[in-house]
Amino acid sequence: MLNTAINLQTGFGHLTDLPCITLQFGEASAVVSLYGAQVLSYQPVPGKEVLWLSPLAQWHNQVPIRGGVPVCWPWFGPVDARLNPQQQSLPNHGVVRTQLWQLAGQNISTNGVSVTLAIKVATLPYHPDETTLQLQLTLSDSLTISLECNSGIAQQAALHSYFSVANIGQTQVQPLPLQYQDKVTASNQNSNTPVATVNAEVDRIYAKPAAKLQLDTGTQQLELGQSGQDATIVWNPWQDKSHSTKDLADESYLEFICVETARLQLREAAPLQLTQQIKLTQ
Ligand code: TA6
Numbered sequence: 001m002l003n004t005a006i007n008l009q010t011g012f013g014h015l016t017d018l019p020c021i022t023l024q025f026g027e028a029s030a031v032v033s034l035y036g037a038q039v040l041s042y043q044p045v046p047g048k049e050v051l052w053l054s055p056l057a058q059w060h061n062q063v064p065i066r067g068g069v070p071v072c073w074p075w076f077g078p079v080d081a082r083l084n085p086q087q088q089s090l091p092n093h094g095v096v097r098t099q100l101w102q103l104a105g106q107n108i109s110t111n112g113v114s115v116t117l118a119i120k121v122a123t124l125p126y127h128p129d130e131t132t133l134q135l136q137l138t139l140s141d142s143l144t145i146s147l148e149c150n151s152g153i154a155q156q157a158a159l160h161s162y163f164s165v166a167n168i169g170q171t172q173v174q175p176l177p178l179q180y181q182d183k184v185t186a187s188n189q190n191s192n193t194p195v196a197t198v199n200a201e202v203d204r205i206y207a208k209p210a211a212k213l214q215l216d217t218g219t220q221q222l223e224l225g226q227s228g229q230d231a232t233i234v235w236n237p238w239q240d241k242s243h244s245t246k247d248l249a250d251e252s253y254l255e256f257i258c259v260e261t262a263r264l265q266l267r268e269a270a271p272l273q274l275t276q277q278i279k280l281t282q
Contacts, residue, residue: 112140
């Protein structure tokens with residue numbers, strides 16, 4: 001008999017009062033926080049953690065959790081002027097990372113275990129009507145995270161996944177487009193290789209990325225499937241940013257890489273369906 005379960009749980013790691021849901025499917029397990037609908041853990045087999053969560057992560061008081069898979073919506077990074085007509089001071093990466101979501105559905109079958117979390121956002125700075133956003137998480141022989149909004153509004157989104165790495169110097173992401181927008185130098189760059197490596201601060205937006213990426217973390221090979229995306233972001237803060245970021249320990253840049261599936265276009269107002277699928281292949 002396959003061991004399957006969905007349980008509500010209070011606390012995960014040092015975040016002892018955080019409301020969470022745990023999913024179990026055979027040997028695989030995952031944990032998602034109701035605060036931010038943020039996946040915090042994915043273990044395809046017991047003890048093999050794929051995601052990274054900062055030991056200094058906090059929650060409460062509008063602080064987003066550092067690590068796991070933050071949900072950025074309806075803007076990515078600093079808010080775009082088109083989404084901020086009144087030029088308010090608005091948080092980085094949107095408004096749903098620091099709100100409590102509701103459990104809206106759950107399902108257990110022989111193919112997988114899934115939960116749906118939902119949030120109703122009463123108003124946005126550029127849109128007066130209530131908007132519903134859903135995140136579906138399915139645990140099977142992989143972990144699939146799907147973010148959906150049926151409203152045809154202008155919206156950006158990102159699944160800002162933090163992956164645990166054994167050796168940042170050996171970590172590779174590929175295949176990536178040869179052109180990228182480099183946020184570190186605020187310029188467009190050309191690379192002669194489709195492989196991204198990290199030996200300094202990296203903050204890159206790759207447009208029109210492939211539907212499948214390989215992430216080699218030094219000890220694990222992951223396949224990252226993506227759909228609904230028009231960009232992949234690769235981020236590592238390196239030394240200085242780790243020092244200056246409150247919820248990152250000084251050496252934490254050695255422990256993770258973010259590979260993010262995003263939709264960034266604001267040309268047309270359209271419903272959203274954005275998916276990242278994480279599969280351990282070795
Ligand atoms: O996706 C990369 C990025 O936008 C970086 O520029 C970096 O600042 C990071 O996200 C983290 O943002 P946060 O608001 O979570 O501190």
